[in-house]
Amino acid sequence: MTTNVYQLTAKEKRFIGWHFIVAVSALALGSLFGPFQAMEHAGWDFYEKFLNPIFHSYYAGLTLHGVLNALIWTTFFITGFLTFTMIFGLKRPLRYPKLNQVGFWMMVVGLVTASIPILLNQASVLYTFYPPMKAHPAFYIGVTLVVVGSWIEGWGFYLTYYQWRKEHPNTRTPLIAFMSLITMVMWQFATLGAAAELLVDLIPWSLGLRAGLDPQLDRTYFWWTGHPLVYFWLLPAYMSWYAFLPRQAGGKLFSDSLARFSFWLFLLLSVPVGFHHQYVDPGVPSGWKTVHSLLTYSVFFPSMITAFTVVSSLENAGRKRGGKGLLGWIAKLPWNDPSVLAQLLAGILFFFGGIGGLINASYNINLVTHNTAWVPGHFHLTVATGVTLTFMGILYWMVPYLTGKELWCKKCAVIQVWLWFIGMTIFSNAMHVVGLLGAPRRTPLGQAPYIPEEWAGHLLRVGIGGFILLISVYLFVAVVIGSLFTKKLEKEVEPPVADSLLDPQTTPRWLDRWVPWLVGVVILLIIAYGPQLVYQISTAQFTSPGFRVW
Amino acid sequence: MSNEKLPDNGNEDFEHPKGTAVIMAIFMLLIIILWGSVYLIMLSRGVTFYG
Amino acid sequence: MANKRESMHIDPYERTWIMISILMLIVFFGAITVAGLSFGVRVPDPVARVDPNNLAASGTFAEPGLKEVAPKRYEAYIVAQTWTFNPREITVPVGSIVKFYVTSKDVQHGFKLQNTNVNMQIVPGQVSSLAVKFDEPGEFDFICTEYCGIAHAAMYGKVIVVP
Numbered sequence: 001m002t003t004n005v006y007q008l009t010a011k012e013k014r015f016i017g018w019h020f021i022v023a024v025s026a027l028a029l030g031s032l033f034g035p036f037q038a039m040e041h042a043g044w045d046f047y048e049k050f051l052n053p054i055f056h057s058y059y060a061g062l063t064l065h066g067v068l069n070a071l072i073w074t075t076f077f078i079t080g081f082l083t084f085t086m087i088f089g090l091k092r093p094l095r096y097p098k099l100n101q102v103g104f105w106m107m108v109v110g111l112v113t114a115s116i117p118i119l120l121n122q123a124s125v126l127y128t129f130y131p132p133m134k135a136h137p138a139f140y141i142g143v144t145l146v147v148v149g150s151w152i153e154g155w156g157f158y159l160t161y162y163q164w165r166k167e168h169p170n171t172r173t174p175l176i177a178f179m180s181l182i183t184m185v186m187w188q189f190a191t192l193g194a195a196a197e198l199l200v201d202l203i204p205w206s207l208g209l210r211a212g213l214d215p216q217l218d219r220t221y222f223w224w225t226g227h228p229l230v231y232f233w234l235l236p237a238y239m240s241w242y243a244f245l246p247r248q249a250g251g252k253l254f255s256d257s258l259a260r261f262s263f264w265l266f267l268l269l270s271v272p273v274g275f276h277h278q279y280v281d282p283g284v285p286s287g288w289k290t291v292h293s294l295l296t297y298s299v300f301f302p303s304m305i306t307a308f309t310v311v312s313s314l315e316n317a318g319r320k321r322g323g324k325g326l327l328g329w330i331a332k333l334p335w336n337d338p339s340v341l342a343q344l345l346a347g348i349l350f351f352f353g354g355i356g357g358l359i360n361a362s363y364n365i366n367l368v369t370h371n372t373a374w375v376p377g378h379f380h381l382t383v384a385t386g387v388t389l390t391f392m393g394i395l396y397w398m399v400p401y402l403t404g405k406e407l408w409c410k411k412c413a414v415i416q417v418w419l420w421f422i423g424m425t426i427f428s429n430a431m432h433v434v435g436l437l438g439a440p441r442r443t444p445l446g447q448a449p450y451i452p453e454e455w456a457g458h459l460l461r462v463g464i465g466g467f468i469l470l471i472s473v474y475l476f477v478a479v480v481i482g483s484l485f486t487k488k489l490e491k492e493v494e495p496p497v498a499d500s501l502l503d504p505q506t507t508p509r510w511l512d513r514w515v516p517w518l519v520g521v522v523i524l525l526i527i528a529y530g531p532q533l534v535y536q537i538s539t540a541q542f543t544s545p546g547f548r549v550w
Numbered sequence: 551m552s553n554e555k556l557p558d559n560g561n562e563d564f565e566h567p568k569g570t571a572v573i574m575a576i577f578m579l580l581i582i583i584l585w586g587s588v589y590l591i592m593l594s595r596g597v598t599f600y601g
Numbered sequence: 602m603a604n605k606r607e608s609m610h611i612d613p614y615e616r617t618w619i620m621i622s623i624l625m626l627i628v629f630f631g632a633i634t635v636a637g638l639s640f641g642v643r644v645p646d647p648v649a650r651v652d653p654n655n656l657a658a659s660g661t662f663a664e665p666g667l668k669e670v671a672p673k674r675y676e677a678y679i680v681a682q683t684w685t686f687n688p689r690e691i692t693v694p695v696g697s698i699v700k701f702y703v704t705s706k707d708v709q710h711g712f713k714l715q716n717t718n719v720n721m722q723i724v725p726g727q728v729s730s731l732a733v734k735f736d737e738p739g740e741f742d743f744i745c746t747e748y749c750g751i752a753h754a755a756m757y758g759k760v761i762v763v764p
Contacts, residue, residue, distance in 0.1 A: 057751060126748055132725060133708050133750075215709060216724045254567070255610045279644045281722045282729035286646045293633075297626050304622040308574055308615050312567035319565065327569050355581050359588045363633045364642045367718040368592050371711050371746035436591060438715045440746040448754040450742045501610070508607045543652055544725050547708050549683050549750025571614045578621065589632060595718045597641040598731040600698050 005494050006091040008084070013402045015101065019080025020395065020402075022108065023073050024480055027388075030068025031473040033061035035466035038427060041445045042463020058444045059124040059550050066127030067118060067143075070383060072111055074233045075146060077391050079104070079153045081236055082180040084398070086157050088495055089177030095160040103152030106145050114142025124550040126442065128222065129202070131213050134546025137206040144198045147191050154184035172504045172512050175256060176243050176497060182263045183235040186228060189271050189521060193224025205546065214540040216283035223274035224529065231270040231299075233383050235263070237390040241310045241343060247498035248340050248397070249333050251317025254309050256500035257507040262302035262309070264517050269299040271521070272528030279366040288532050289363065295528060296361040303354055310347065313498070338413035342393025345421040349428075350386030353378060356432065373462075374435025376442075377428045385424050389417065392476055399483045401493035408482030412475055419472035427465025434458040645721055645729050653706050653725035656680060662704060667691045675699045679743075679758075681710035681723045683750050686743065689758035693735060699760070700732040711746030714760065722747065735762040 008016075033055075036046050040058060047058050055061050083100065087093060094100055116138060117123040123135035129143075161173070161181055173181070197218050204210045242259045246252055253259060275292035278284050318329025334340050356378040360369055369375060400407050407413065434455050435441070445451060445459060510516070611619075636642045649661075656662040665678045665687050677699050680687045693699055703712045703723050710723040714733060721729035735741075745756035 059748065059751065130709050130747075214726060216727050219722075219724065255612070255615070257609045258611060258615070261609070278722070280720055280729075282645050282724055282727035283647055286644055289644060294630070297630060300626060301619075301622065305615075305619065307577065308567075308570060308618045311573055312570040312612070312615070315567045315569045316565075318569075326572055329569055351577060351580075352584075355584050358581065358629075359585055362585070362589075362629060364598075364637050364644055364718075365588055365592050365633060367598065367642065367644065367720045368588055368595065370720050371713065371722070436588070438713065438744075440711065440713065440744055442748040443746075443754045445754065448744075448757075450744055450757045506607055506610075508609060539650075541650060541652070541726050543654060545654075547683075547750075549708055566612060566614055568614075571618070574618050578625065581625070585629060589636070592642060592718060593636065593640065595716060596733060596736075598718045598733065599641040599643040600700070600732050600734070601641075 006088055008087055009093070012083075012087060012093065012097075015097070015104070016080045016084050017402045019076045019083070019104065020398070022111070023076035023080065023391075024395075024477060026068040026072035026076065026111075027473065028477045030065050030073065031470070033065035034069065035470035036061055037065065037444075038466025038469075039463040041459045042466075043446050043459070044463060045444075045446055056121040057124065057550060059126070060118065060121045062442065063118050063124050063126050067114065069388075070127055070233075071143070071146065074383070074387065074391075075150055076107065078183070078232065078236050079107070079150055081391075081394060081398075082157065082183060083153070084495075085176040085180045085239065086160055088497070089174040089180065090160065090164045091174075092160070092164055094156055095163045096156055099159070100153050100156035103149045103154075103156060105149070106152060107149030110142045110145025110147075110149055112142070113145060114139050117142075121550070128226070130222070131202060131205070131215050131218050132544035132547050133549060134206055137203060140198050140202045140206055144195075144203065147194060147198075151188060151191070154188060157181060157184055172507055175253075175259065175500070175504065176239060178260060178512070179235065179239040179243065179263055182267050183232065183239070185518075186235065186267045186270050187232045189267075189525070190225050190228030190232060193221045193226075193274070197221035197225075210542070211545065212542040213544050214536075214542050215544050216281065217536045217540050219278060219281060220274070220284070220532065220536055223277040224271065225274075226277055227274050228270040230379075230382065231266055233387045235266060237346070237387045238263075238306055240390055240394055241306070241347065242313075243498055244394070244496050245310070245340065245343050245498070246313035246317055247496040248337065248343075249314055249317035250321050251313055251315075251319075251498070253498045253500040254312040254316060256502060256504045257511060258305055258309050259500075260507060260511040262305045264511065265302035265305075266299070267517060268520055268524060269295060269302070272524050273299060273361075274529075275532075276361050276363075276366070279363060280370050283536065284532065291528060293361060293363040295524075297358075300354075300358055300361070307351070307354075314344075316501070336414060338407075338410060338417055339393040339396040341414060342389050342396065342417045342420075345417060346386050346389035346393065349381050349389075349421065349424060352428075353381030353386055356381065369435060371441055372435035373431045373439040373441050377431025377435055380424060380428045380431070385420070385428075389420055392417070392420075395480060397493060397496065399480055400489060401495060403484060404489055404492060405483060406486040406489055408479055408486045412482075413479050416472050416475040416479060419468055419475065423465045423468030423472055425465070426461050427469060430458040430461035430465060434462070642718055643731075645731055647727070648702070648730045649728040650726060651704055651728060653704070656704065656706055661702065667693070667699075673697045677701045679703045679712070681705045681712065681745065681749075681756075683707050684745075684752040684756040686712075686745075686756065686758040690761065691758075692761040692763060695735060695738045695762050695764055697762070698732060698734045700730060702728050702730050704728045708749050709747050710749050710756070712743055713746045714741055714743045716741060719743075720746070735760070738762045738764045 117136035123139035321332040323329025323332035651659040
């Protein structure tokens with residue numbers, strides 16, 4: 001074992017651990033409601049029977065599920081994980097740890113502020129909060145604080161990197177630190193849309209300072225952020241697949257330069273694609289929808305690079321472990337390690353998530369899938385499996401790393417991962433199929449009067465899948481909590497950061513320069529969004545008052 | 551720099567990722583089948599624009 | 602150390618994979634372009650703005666309903682509102698081409714005509730429009746596909762196509 005492993009201080013580990021405590025708590029509560037939606041589809045309505053006094057409706061639960069799982073679990077996990085990868089990657093402490101602490105606590109305050117109106121049924125507007133549905137102002141203010149808090153943590157990373165760069169002018173940025181920075185910078189560009197929507201429109205409007213809004217303009221702001229939000233979730237998972245998984249599996253990263261190149265492309269192309277969520281919007285000209293569909297196709301390209309590079313890194317690992325023949329290496333991978341297993345199964349379902357994404361992005365094909373059950377079917381393969389199951393896998397080594405204690409019940413962890421995979425396969429397949437048949441998303445289908453007989457079998461599968469996922473998520477929570485009370489490890493966990501096949505110093509220098517790429521991002525954003533933003537803002541009709549419809 | 555190690559001959563760890571190529575070929579086939587089937591569903595559901 | 606040669610490490614297999622992926626995306630894009638331009642499967646384009654608080658003043662939405670503009674060609678003006686469509690039912694003869702114009706007088710809604718490609722986001726202040734040809738007699742539900750409040754699940758209407 002190497003002796004010069006960089007050690008994080010106990011304080012740094014605690015700080016990261018707090019992120020994970022909030023993240024896992026949010027997942028534990030938020031995930032309770034997902035299966036309730038799924039089981040409602042199958043005809044088992046818990047809202048009506050049991051939850052009604054506390055959770056007033058399907059939509060209070062659905063809002064909680066979306067906000068806690070898609071926004072809070074992800075954002076807290078990611079900021080915590082990136083804090084680790086920055087420090088460990090650069091082998092130095094944060095430049096201004098206090099700044100990062102301010103960011104973290106601002107996120108916590110935001111979470112509490114937004115949660116109260118949701119729990120009181122004052123903000124059942126779902127996590128897309130489309131106006132002119134109007135929530136309590138505390139909801140919008142809370143969401144804003146979470147986003148700004150995450151920015152501040154990002155600024156802490158940039159300043160740390162700046163200091164490191166001054167001390168190491170000719171060294172390639174270590175891969176995990178580089179990927180962390182890209183993730184945060186992308187997020188910074190991405191959230192400008194939501195910032196405009198929340199600060200200029202929703203907060204003043206909900207406080208009564210503005211009489212009306214233009215909902216079409218706010219949709220455009222929202223989706224500026226809404227799609228790259230997906231990449232904010234995804235890039236840390238990709239980082240784990242590129243930079244950790246090969247080592248965990250016993251191999252090396254296949255190509256350092258292609259890994260970096262794909263991350264630059266994600267920075268460049270993640271944001272200027274938002275109109276592909278607005279293909280069927282009335283207020284966006286079809287010409288601009290076409291431009292964004294082309295750009296969306298382009299962002300598929302770095303994912304294809306990722307698929308090849310990650311699988312070939314795994315092949316490298318499997319062959320080192322004695323795998324022979326064309327595919328014999330697959331069986332040699334350490335499938336019994338819950339962290340590796342989680343990431344492998346996440347990757348398999350993510351393949352299908354990627355295919356569904358390509359279908360959604362295909363312009364007029366979106367007419368078939370838009371706002372149908374297909375869409376939540378799709379993003380439960382991406383964010384709820386590709387991302388979430390990977391994050392669970394990361395925690396399976398990181399919790400012991402942070403606490404210095406053994407993982408509790410490794411076998412339970414393995415079962416948990418398989419249950420997630422099986423439950424999600426059943427759930428998402430049924431959602432995709434019933435969506436193709438025409439079932440709408442975000443609808444308590446158990447109550448809908450227009451359900452044809454042929455949907456029933458699929459809706460039953462939705463419920464069964466949801467029930468299996470419910471068991472899986474609480475098994476996960478049990479393993480994490482159990483691991484806080486196990487016995488001390490004799491040897492500390494060494495973070496499994498993979499070497500690359502070639503020395504990173506041979507990676508071309510243009511892959512380690514920021515300015516040209518950042519200029520590229522700004523230019524592309526101006527081209528893709530500039531004309532439409534100018535047009536939509538200059539012709540905006542601020543005629544929509546707020547409605548409380550739940 | 552003729553004595554520099556080239557990616558495809560010098561590195562002991564290196565082997566062409568044949569298995570990966572197979573998996574990617576299957577993946578590509580799945581993309582074409584699934585994408586194509588939804589494309590056909592779209593075509594079967596008719597036209598939305600009459601000039 | 603200083604003289605390490607810089608190069609992109611791209612395996613020939615990976616290069617081939619990248620090329621094939623790009624080719625596939627080009628073919629796909631070509632296919633959707635053909636479907637849009639040649640076959641006429643298109644997404645909505647902006648058609649008009651209205652004042653959601655005063656649809657009566659907008660002319661076309663003052664009296665929602667079906668208008669015959671030529672033999673077997675209709676325009677259907679539909680107002681989406683919590684939690685119904687107005688009108689909830691329209692009847693046309695088989696072989697008709699119906700162009701839908703849908704707007705909202707309150708929050709956002711959806712308009713999806715089952716088993717056709719008509720699927721639109723309905724945004725207050727905007728008018729969403731797509732057309733469809735009914736070749737077979739029967740009933741086609743149009744359902745609200747965007748969360749619009751507590752009784753969203755009950756919001757639907759139907760087109761009855763008579764022989």
